[in-house]
Amino acid sequence: MATTSPPAQAPDVRVVPDEQDRSSSHLYVSMGPQHPSTHGVLRLKARIDGERIVDVDPDIGYLHRCFEKHSEQLTYPQIVPYTDRCDYLAAINNELTFALAVEKLLGLEVPPRAQYLRVITMELQRIASHLIAFGTFAMDLGATTAFLYCWRERESIINLLEEISGARMLFHYVRIGGVRNDVTDDWLRRVRAFVDDFISDKLPQYHRLITGNRLFVRRTKGIAVLTPEDAIAWGASGPVLRGSGVARDLRKVEPYCGIEKYDFNVPVGENGDVFDRYMVRMLEMEESAKIIKQALEGIEAGDVMAPLPRRWKVEGETYVRTEGPKGEVGCYLVGDGSDKPYRLHWRAPSFVHLQLIPVISKGLLIADLVAVIGSLDPVFGEVDR
Amino acid sequence: MGVNPVVHSGDPEINAAGHPGVLTTSLRKVLNWSRKASLWYMTFGIACCAIEMMATGASRYDFDRFGMIFRASPRQSDLMIVSGTVNEKLAERIVNLYDQMAEPRYVIAMGACATNGGPYHGLYNVVNGVHEIIPVDVYVPGCPPRPEALLHGVLQLHEKILNEGLPVRA
Amino acid sequence: MADEEKELQSQEAPAEGSRGEHGEKQRPARRTRTPKKEEAPGPHDTLEDLPGELARAVERIRAGLPGVEVRGRRDHWLEIRTEPSRWVEVATFLRDDPELRFDYLALLTGIDRLDDGFEVVVHLNALTSNLRLILRTQVPREEPVCPTLTGVWPGANWHEREAYDLLGIRFEGHPDLRRILLKEDWVGHPLRKDYIDRRPPRKIQVKADWERRA
Amino acid sequence: MARIATFFDAVWSILKGMGVTFREMVRPTITEFYPYTRPELPDGARGIPVLLSDEEGNLKCVACELCAKICPPQIIEIIWHRGEDGKGKKILDGFNLDASRCMFCGLCAEVCPFEAIAMSDVYELTTDDPTTFVYDIKRLAELGRKQTTPITNYGVKTTYVGTEASGKTVPLDSVVTRPAVGQPGSERTAVSQ
Numbered sequence: 001m002a003t004t005s006p007p008a009q010a011p012d013v014r015v016v017p018d019e020q021d022r023s024s025s026h027l028y029v030s031m032g033p034q035h036p037s038t039h040g041v042l043r044l045k046a047r048i049d050g051e052r053i054v055d056v057d058p059d060i061g062y063l064h065r066c067f068e069k070h071s072e073q074l075t076y077p078q079i080v081p082y083t084d085r086c087d088y089l090a091a092i093n094n095e096l097t098f099a100l101a102v103e104k105l106l107g108l109e110v111p112p113r114a115q116y117l118r119v120i121t122m123e124l125q126r127i128a129s130h131l132i133a134f135g136t137f138a139m140d141l142g143a144t145t146a147f148l149y150c151w152r153e154r155e156s157i158i159n160l161l162e163e164i165s166g167a168r169m170l171f172h173y174v175r176i177g178g179v180r181n182d183v184t185d186d187w188l189r190r191v192r193a194f195v196d197d198f199i200s201d202k203l204p205q206y207h208r209l210i211t212g213n214r215l216f217v218r219r220t221k222g223i224a225v226l227t228p229e230d231a232i233a234w235g236a237s238g239p240v241l242r243g244s245g246v247a248r249d250l251r252k253v254e255p256y257c258g259i260e261k262y263d264f265n266v267p268v269g270e271n272g273d274v275f276d277r278y279m280v281r282m283l284e285m286e287e288s289a290k291i292i293k294q295a296l297e298g299i300e301a302g303d304v305m306a307p308l309p310r311r312w313k314v315e316g317e318t319y320v321r322t323e324g325p326k327g328e329v330g331c332y333l334v335g336d337g338s339d340k341p342y343r344l345h346w347r348a349p350s351f352v353h354l355q356l357i358p359v360i361s362k363g364l365l366i367a368d369l370v371a372v373i374g375s376l377d378p379v380f381g382e383v384d385r
Numbered sequence: 386m387g388v389n390p391v392v393h394s395g396d397p398e399i400n401a402a403g404h405p406g407v408l409t410t411s412l413r414k415v416l417n418w419s420r421k422a423s424l425w426y427m428t429f430g431i432a433c434c435a436i437e438m439m440a441t442g443a444s445r446y447d448f449d450r451f452g453m454i455f456r457a458s459p460r461q462s463d464l465m466i467v468s469g470t471v472n473e474k475l476a477e478r479i480v481n482l483y484d485q486m487a488e489p490r491y492v493i494a495m496g497a498c499a500t501n502g503g504p505y506h507g508l509y510n511v512v513n514g515v516h517e518i519i520p521v522d523v524y525v526p527g528c529p530p531r532p533e534a535l536l537h538g539v540l541q542l543h544e545k546i547l548n549e550g551l552p553v554r555a
Numbered sequence: 556m557a558d559e560e561k562e563l564q565s566q567e568a569p570a571e572g573s574r575g576e577h578g579e580k581q582r583p584a585r586r587t588r589t590p591k592k593e594e595a596p597g598p599h600d601t602l603e604d605l606p607g608e609l610a611r612a613v614e615r616i617r618a619g620l621p622g623v624e625v626r627g628r629r630d631h632w633l634e635i636r637t638e639p640s641r642w643v644e645v646a647t648f649l650r651d652d653p654e655l656r657f658d659y660l661a662l663l664t665g666i667d668r669l670d671d672g673f674e675v676v677v678h679l680n681a682l683t684s685n686l687r688l689i690l691r692t693q694v695p696r697e698e699p700v701c702p703t704l705t706g707v708w709p710g711a712n713w714h715e716r717e718a719y720d721l722l723g724i725r726f727e728g729h730p731d732l733r734r735i736l737l738k739e740d741w742v743g744h745p746l747r748k749d750y751i752d753r754r755p756p757r758k759i760q761v762k763a764d765w766e767r768r769a
Numbered sequence: 770m771a772r773i774a775t776f777f778d779a780v781w782s783i784l785k786g787m788g789v790t791f792r793e794m795v796r797p798t799i800t801e802f803y804p805y806t807r808p809e810l811p812d813g814a815r816g817i818p819v820l821l822s823d824e825e826g827n828l829k830c831v832a833c834e835l836c837a838k839i840c841p842p843q844i845i846e847i848i849w850h851r852g853e854d855g856k857g858k859k860i861l862d863g864f865n866l867d868a869s870r871c872m873f874c875g876l877c878a879e880v881c882p883f884e885a886i887a888m889s890d891v892y893e894l895t896t897d898d899p900t901t902f903v904y905d906i907k908r909l910a911e912l913g914r915k916q917t918t919p920i921t922n923y924g925v926k927t928t929y930v931g932t933e934a935s936g937k938t939v940p941l942d943s944v945v946t947r948p949a950v951g952q953p954g955s956e957r958t959a960v961s962q
Contacts, residue, residue: 033478034429034459041431041475061736062475063432065498066508068721069745078841081874082504088433104630132436145790151443152799159811166815166888169436169529172874181813205793209786214779232682235660235710246682253685318630319662319678319689330662332678345664355713381432384736447800473754474738488766501869501902504842509745509752510737514869516899520762526894526902528872536803538895545897759899 026054029366033062039136039373040380044357051365056358060351063384071344076102076176076312079344083331084170086346087382089132092118092125092161093324094382095174100256101320101331102176106309113302114178115258119295120191121161121173122257123288127198128157129325130281130288137278137374138210141219146210153202156194163187178305192296195289203285211282220275224360224372227272234359235352238327239280240376244272250323261298262291274368274375281377312339319347326350326377348382413550420463420489421546424539427462428455429482431469434496434529438468441532451539459485464542466535467521470498470505471512483519491546493538494521497528504528609633612686615654620645633688639701642692646707649679649688657681657688663704663714665722667748672696673724677704677711694724703729721746810890815873819889819913820864820906828910829885832859836877836886844870845877864909868894869902889913 032043041062047055067086071079083098084091096118103110110118135150158168164183165171173180210216226236231244241248249266251259267283269276314335321330327349336342353376361372426448430438442448442455456462459482471479483490494515497503501524502513515521522545525538605613605627612633616625623645624636637645649657657679666674677690694701703726704711715726716735723744726732734741743750801808810816818836822828832849848863878887889912896902904912 033475034427034482035457040435061734061738062472062478063470064472064474064510064736065432065470065505066510066745069750070505070508074841077876078839081841081872081876085433085504088436143786145786148444149793151440151445155440155443155445155799162814163811166811166813166875167873168531169433170872205789209789212782213786214775214782232658233709235708248682319632321661328661330678332662332664332676334666343666345662347662351713351717352710355710445799445801446803450800450802473741497870497872501867501899503870504872506842506870509750509754512757514759514899516759517757518760520760520765521899522762523895523897524869524899524902526869526871526896527892530894531892533803533808534892534894537893540804541895541897 025049031369033059039378040383042354042373042378042380042383044369044373046366046369048366051367053361053364053366053369056361056369058354058357060354060380060383063380065381065385067346067385068344071341073340075339076314076341079341080175081170081172083346084172085381086348086385087129087324087326087329087350087379088170089379090125090129090325090329091170091172092121092174093129093322093329095172096122096257097320097322097324097329097331098333099174099176100322101318101333102314103306104318104320105314105316105333105335106176106312108177108306108308110178110257110306111303112258112300113182114304114306116295116299117179117183117304118174118257119259119262120188120292120299121164121171121179123291123295124157124161124191126288126325127285128154130285131157133281133325133374133377134206134210134278137371137377138216140370140374141216143210143213143216146206149202149205149209153198156198160187160191160194175305177308178303182304188296188299191292195292195296199286199289203282206282211279217275219368220278220371220375221273222271223274223368224364224375225271225273226356226360230356230359231272234356236327236356237349237352238324239277239284240327240349240353240356242266243269243277243280243375245269250321250328254321256320256322259291262294264290274371277375313337314339314341321347324349326379326382327353329382346382346385348385350376350378350380350383351385354378354383414547417547417549421543423452424464424491424542424546425456425462426453426464426466427459427482427486428457429465429467431467431471431475432496432498434468434499437529437532438466438495438535441535446532446536448539451536451543453539459483460487462486463489464491464493466493466495467499467515468495468529470503471515471518472510473512474510476512476518479515480518489546489549491522491542492519493535493542494524495527495535495538496530497526500524500526606631608684608686612655615652616649619648619652631687633686635688635690637690637692639692639694642702643704643707646677646690646704649690650707655681655686656683657686658708660704660708660710660714663711663718665718665724665746667722667746668693669748670696673699673722675701675718675724699724700727701725702727705729720744723747813888814890814892815875815888816891817868817871817873817889817894817904817912818866818877818886818909819891820909821885821887821913822910826914828861828906828913829883830861830864831883831885832861833882835880835882839876839880841874841876842870842872861906864906866904866909867902868904869899887913 026047026049029046029048033041043059045057046053080095083094086094131150131154135147138146161171162168165173226244228244228246231241245268247266247268264287267280269280315337317334319332321328330347332345333341334343361369494500499515502511505511506513523538523542525535527534609627613625626634628634649655659680659682661680662678664676668674672693672695675692679688701724715729718724719732720734720736721744820828820830832847834847837845837847844867846865849859849861852858852860875888
């Protein structure tokens with residue numbers, strides 16, 4: 001490969017030791033990378049004064065899997081299963097983002113039935129992801145029961161998606177040009193039954209269990225307030241941004257998959273605290289259910305796959321973003337005309353949100369740090385990629 | 386594997402080949418059985434497989450049926466389920482955690498990445514399987530393995546534990 | 556042999572990507588076609604007649620930033636290419652101009668363009684008007700130094716650290732520029748096209764060794 | 770006074786939560802008793818890829834290497850030679866698949882024009898010997914012959930002779946001592962002493 005830089009890069013190392021000021025009364029606490037309530041392999045270097053947090057330095061990279069470099073060696077259809085493994089709690093949303101990016105460069109038109117199926121699976125996935133966010137968040141705050149209940153509903157969603165895709169978690173269902181396969185009417189009916197049951201029975205159960213709980217409210221209200229100005233400046237998105245009161249939803253702003261036809265609301269918080277971010281997720285599940293119901297009514301028969309070109313010449317660059325459960329999932333794709341991308345950059349919402357931990361957790365008790373992480377809902381597959 | 390199936394006793398007669406002795410073999414069985422029946426595992430989730438591990442521990446598959454409950458501390462756990470890709474940055478932490486576990490300790494490499502690097506095999510930051518850092522007892526391939534596959538791996542580990550000899554301290 | 560194999564395969568096997576990646580067993584035979592340039596334009600194409608909102612924004616930028624190259628793309632992203640020396644100035648203008656107000660930094664990343672050096676790409680968004688803009692600059696490969704944007708958008712912090720970590724672009728003035736994803740003592744920047752993995756191979760660990768160690 | 774109200778409020782919210790759990794207690798459980806009952810996998814479940822045979826028992830694979838090309842982690846290795854003095858059809862000699870690196874994406878099965886490779890419903894791949902990760906042509910064909918119906922990518926029921934269907938009870942001991950059918954370690958003892 002023709003390059004101008006020297007082949008072996010000179011060591012460009014700047015090792016920063018843990019700056020421990022021994023004269024002060026501050027204590028350094030290292031949370032993670034193996035810690036039961038860090039939602040993965042996150043390390044937090046917290047400087048505390050008594051019980052109060054003075055400063056936090058999140059240390060990430062414990063799950064860096066070279067996705068971006070690796071994708072330069074893979075052809076476009078081969079990358080799709082790897083995008084599943086970015087945000088593994090919301091595999092469909094990732095596949096969709098990547099598929100949309102490649103379709104945009106190829107100029108492919110996706111058939112309407114595939115659009116509907118994409119919307120249904122995407123919103124089912126959003127519910128599943130928010131369920132985990134809610135369950136682990138509740139467990140971090142000490143409520144194990146809610147966690148078990150969430151898994152029960154998640155297993156129902158997984159069963160539904162497994163039936164059409166064959167896999168339990170990393171579905172590999174949305175493909176470039178459409179979706180993997182068609183679904184039966186019976187499956188659609190069962191999705192409907194699940195959604196109805198979820199809205200009428202399960203979601204109120206969670207609210208009775210957790211939302212109204214005074215202990216929960218006391219631990220979350222007014223904690224880690226993120227102002228709308230900070231949220232925008234730091235690039236927050238998704239429930240974190242909306243929890244601060246900024247009604248920005250990419251499904252409304254930049255509609256994809258025909259989602260502009262659906263009628264749904266964008267729930268926003270008022271105070272931007274932990275409770276608001278939690279509540280936005282809970283309300284979003286309802287909106288997702290609403291979207292699924294409309295899609296089930298509107299779905300039409302037809303092909304689920306666009307005719308693909310014989311030779312893939314992906315040229316040019318694009319940045320496609322979708323509203324994932326965690327926030328703005330973006331795929332910056334540079335194609336050089338071959339069947340492999342020249343550069344693929346994954347904009348992961350959790351990566352951006354983790355920057356906020358030092359911003360919003362100053363002055364909190366160290367026990368609240370757990371609530372802060374839970375409310376940001378990071379997934380380390382996409383933080384580190 | 387590693388642990389010699391030699392009966393621990395100071396008595397040379399009992400230790401002689403073909404004379405395992407009634408008392409010690411029974412002790413061995415009882416010990417192994419009790420070890421097997423209460424494998425406490427460390428909550429050590431790394432990547433996608435961790436979600437399936439959580440699913441296995443949650444309501445539908447229920448690890449508790451095997452006497453397995455999660456412990457947040459390595460010092461209290463017998464089993465480490467390495468569930469996810471191990472990379473260079475995490476490697477030394479895993480060795481640290483493994484060293485902190487009390488013996489007898491077991492490691493299940495869950496998923497393709499922990500088994501062999503998996504789909505990320507050979508990339509610049511990926512350790513090709515956790516067995517390059519710490520010894521592994523049971524491998525559970527899959528990407529991620531179904532909870533049933535993990536349970537099957539645990540059952541295999543049970544069998545392995547049941548056939549273990551008493552450890553001999555030098 | 557290898558060449559012969561390849562040749563034979565290409566004769567026998569249908570072209571990769573034409574059939575089968577998506578399991579079309581139950582669908583009627585698929586028409587394959589290459590999208591024509593007219594019907595399926597690439598999103599990178601320049602658009603001459605922009606819609607009113609974008610045209611106004613382009614005029615505004617041209618007036619506020621003389622000498623800066625602006626163009627509107629077919630997918631309604633504006634694009635600005637600038638020198639590293641004007642990087643912060645352009646960014647500050649885009650953020651502070653009352654009509655533009657690009658207050659949201661969606662993405663900052665770098666591309667290794669080999670002989671042309673590294674390209675730093677920033678995707679901006681105005682939340683109020685949903686104007687979208689790509690800001691890019693090129694830094695030489697021998698001296699990949701770019702001014703930091705953390706003073707304009709604090710959210711650029713980790714994006715820049717990542718670009719430094721994986722591509723080796725140094726952002727001048729960054730408050731805390733150190734590796735973020737890789738180990739702190741890592742040598743080299745893996746996303747460069749000429750990166751070579753020089754890790755020594757490892758052996759498989761045996762339990763007996765560990766028992767002995769303990 | 771406010772403190773007392775807060776106290777009762779907290780107690781009430783806890784009781785409300787307890788009410789949910791008590792109501793849930795009398796509902797049917799959803800727990801699956803795995804070694805006793807095996808789950809009924811849906812159509813087209815993606816387990817390890819296997820090689821399928823035709824009615825006469827010959828492998829359908831013609832060594833076109835499409836699966837090896839599409840495989841994202843590049844784990845399929847196909848060995849073949851030309852029959853009839855190097856001019857005739859390709860003849861398949863070997864087919865190796867590294868099950869430990871497989872990501873079960875199903876692309877190999879989808880790309881195959883002859884339905885010669887398919888995703889099976891075998892998921893119990895547990896082993897304690899890293900040398901048994903690679904499945905050779907024999908093991909893959911054996912796994913494939915156990916399929917009664919040819920599995921296509923989806924829509925067709927993947928039944929698998931020998932597995933206990935959901936609901937059947939198998940004693941735990943028999944599962945533990947007898948390796949599950951189709952499980953890779955079946956030809957060797959699972960425990961190395």
